Structures are given as C-alpha cells and as structure tokens.
C-alpha cells in the first residue's frame with residue numbers, strides 16, 4: 001500500500017487522480033484468527049492496529065456489521081480533552097491526547113487534530129467552585145487546565161453573551177489549551193488503513209450473531225452472518241450494542257444505551273476558534289474546518305436504540321445555545337443525527353476481562369469516548385496480547401462494580417463529553 005505524501009498528491013493531480021488504490025484491503029474472512037475484534041469503530045480498529053504494531057500479532061480480523069465508523073465514531077462531535085477530575089481518568093485520557101498529538105504522522109493519515117483549546121463555562125458561584133476544584137485536581141495529575149476570567153472568555157468567544165443580564169451569566173471558566181478537535185472519520189479510516197497495511201483483515205457487512213464456546217465455556221470463536229470464525233481471543237468494542245453482545249455471551253453489563261444527538265449548521269465564515277461547553281445547559285459548540293457549527297448537548301431522556309433522537313432534546317440544546325449566542329439565532333441547521341451511546345453509572349469506561357474466558361471488553365465510554373480511541377485501542381490490545389491488564393486500564397475493570405471502587409467522573413466534573 002502506497003505512502004501518502006505531498007509528492008504523491010502532486011503526481012496524482014497530474015494524472016487526474018486515477019492512480020489511488022483502496023485505503024484498506026477487504027478480504028473474505030479466514031477460518032481462524034489469533035484475535036477477532038468485534039466492532040469497526042475507532043476503538044476496535046485502534047485495537048487491531050496496536051495488536052499488530054505493539055505486539056506483532058497480525059493474524060487479526062476486525063468484524064463490523066455495517067461500515068467502518070458508521071457507529072458513534074462517525075457520529076460524534078470530536079471533542080478531545082483530558083482535563084478529568086480523578087487521577088485514574090486524567091492519566092488515561094491524557095495518554096490518549098498525547099497519542100493524538102503524533103497520530104497523523106504515525107498513521108501517515110491526516111486526522112486533522114487541532115489543539116484549539118476547550119473552554120467550559122461556569123455560570124454561578126457554585127459552578128466556579130466546581131471548576132476551581134476541577135482545575136486544581138487536573139493540575140495535580142499533570143494535566144494542563146486553568147481557570148479563565150470572563151474577559152479572557154469574551155476575547156476568545158466574541159459571540160457569547162457575557163452581559164450581566166444574560167439568561168446564563170458567565171462567571172468564568174476552565175480551559176484546557178491542549179484540548180481541541182480531530183476529524184472523526186479520518187481517525188477510523190487512518191487506523192483501518194494502517195492496520196490493513198500491517199496485515200489485519202477488515203471485514204465489513206459481517207454481523208456477529210453468537211459466540212462459539214469449548215467444553216470449559218471459553219470463547220473460541222464467533223458466529224457471524226458470513227459464517228463461523230475461530231479465534232484465539234475475542235475483543236468486544238461495540239459501544240451502544242455492548243449489552244446485546246454480552247447477552248449473546250451470557251453475562252450482564254451495568255450499561256444502558258441512550259441516543260445522543262448532534263447538529264451541524266450551514267457553513268459560516270470563521271466565527272469561533274475554540275470549543276465551548278456550558279456547565280449550566282450541557283450544550284457545546286465548535287466550528288469545523290468546513291465552516292459548519294458543530295453542536296451537541298445532553299442525552300435523550302430514555303434508553304433507546306433508535307439512531308434518530310427526539311425533538312424535545314433537540315429543542316432544549318438549540319434553545320440553550322440561542323440564549324447563549326443570540327447572534328446565531330438565524331443560522332440554519334443543515335443536519336441532525338444521533339448515535340447510541342453506552343452509559344455506565346459512574347460515567348467511566350469498562351476495560352478488560354469479562355466473566356467469560358477468552359472474551360475481553362472495551363465499552364462504557366458513553367458520551368466521551370472519541371477522545372479515548374488511541375488509548376482504548378492500546379489498552380485492549382495489551383490485554384488481548386499479554387493476558388494482563390495494562391496498568392492504565394486496571395482501575396477500570398468490571399470488578400469495580402462489585403468492590404465499589406467507582407470512578408465517578410460525571411459527579412466529579414459535572415460534564416462527560
């Protein structure tokens with residue numbers, strides 16, 4: 001597979017772009033792999049890439065029931081940050097941000113990682129106390145996070161209504177300068193291409209419908225819509241469908257699936273060069289390189305697998321933003337959609353072993369797992385290849401729901417995107 005470069009682009013431009021080959025191979029499934037990863041989202045694809053790259057395991061398949069990135073990875077609003085409250089989370093997400101910083105070069109694929117800063121707004125004295133505590137904790141964990149004044153916020157986000165009479169008055173905020181955005185489908189495609197280049201088989205339109213077990217109950221393969229595939233180990237990275245697959249494997253997960261919506265406006269000239277989140281409304285906004293305003297907010301109110309989302313939630317999110325940025329009131333929305341996210345009671349991921357031997361899991365990222373794709377892939381690959389949890393993944397095992405050692409990020413920082 002060819003390397004992408006400026007020279008290659010130039011040569012193809014002269015040639016009418018007729019020389020490009022597919023970014024990844026699409027083989028028929030083999031009868032057996034050393035590892036099968038279920039789910040061709042960012043986490044599944046990254047797991048396959050790091051299995052091959054970090055552990056030399058190349059007899060690996062990623063099995064995706066639809067198309068690559070067609071789940072939450074291609075539906076999210078692409079915020080990347082690591083200013084989490086608890087030490088375990090800050091270490092995990094900061095590891096991920098560091099991997100993002102060199103990802104385009106590593107994958108030879110431009111994932112458009114843009115460290116434009118992420119600002120979380122505080123709207124009351126209480127909010128300000130929350131962000132002060134939060135900034136202090138992040139700094140103790142070695143993560144760049146700082147409190148910013150109203151003047152600084154006003155300078156960075158001129159569209160924001162910061163007047164004392166605003167519906168949501170701004171008291172200050174928290175900023176992570178190394179935070180930002182990345183192009184979501186480029187992350188999926190970049191990992192797919194790099195994994196395929198190392199020998200991983202990417203199999204789309206192949207749904208896993210069951211698990212094959214040996215006489216001891218260990219998982220030894222998967223049943224799929226394209227037939228059975230034997231596997232040394234199996235990794236599960238299916239986000240909102242984790243409980244469906246766990247059910248097929250015969251165990252339960254503390255995960256509930258909800259729709260999370262997003263919206264994109266018509267393209268505008270540059271009006272915002274940072275990411276803004278509001279603690280009061282949960283709404284957030286950034287501007288894509290194409291000019292569209294990328295908008296999101298809270299979860300829909302009841303569990304569902306319908307990837308549409310409900311109008312009252314859409315109204316709440318858009319209404320909140322129109323209150324905060326009145327100048328956007330006449331901007332037209334171009335598209336709206338939803339993804340099915342996997343919500344865990346403590347808003348932290350579930351990583352590692354399952355109660356079924358031979359089956360390992362990566363799920364529970366809920367509304368905030370895009371930023372964790374490089375880390376999530378590294379950690380699941382480590383566990384699959386070595387049989388031991390990576391030290392960063394250790395606190396996030398399923399066991400914490402029995403021991404009570406929860407890592408409650410939603411309660412700790414008030415927001416989980």
Ligand SMILES: Cc1cc2nc3c(=O)[nH]c(=O)nc-3n(C[C@H](O)[C@H](O)[C@H](O)COP(=O)(O)OP(=O)(O)OC[C@H]3O[C@@H](n4cnc5c(N)ncnc54)[C@H](O)[C@@H]3O)c2cc1C
Pocket residue numbers: 038039040041042043044063064065066067068069070071072073074075076077078079080206207208209237238239240241245260261262296337338339340341362363365366367368369370371372417
């Ligand atoms: C609207 C929205 C906004 C978001 N905003 C952000 C954000 O700003 N920042 C952030 O960090 N995170 C965000 N997230 C969360 C983030 O998108 C997810 O946590 C992350 O993409 C999960 O990646 P994944 O690879 O685990 O899952 P997915 O990308 O969902 O991939 C799972 C794959 O598994 C496949 N699958 C399911 N069942 C089967 C089966 N039986 N057989 C084979 N394949 C199967 C699915 O088709 C899917 O492609 C957002 C999510 C949504 C929906």
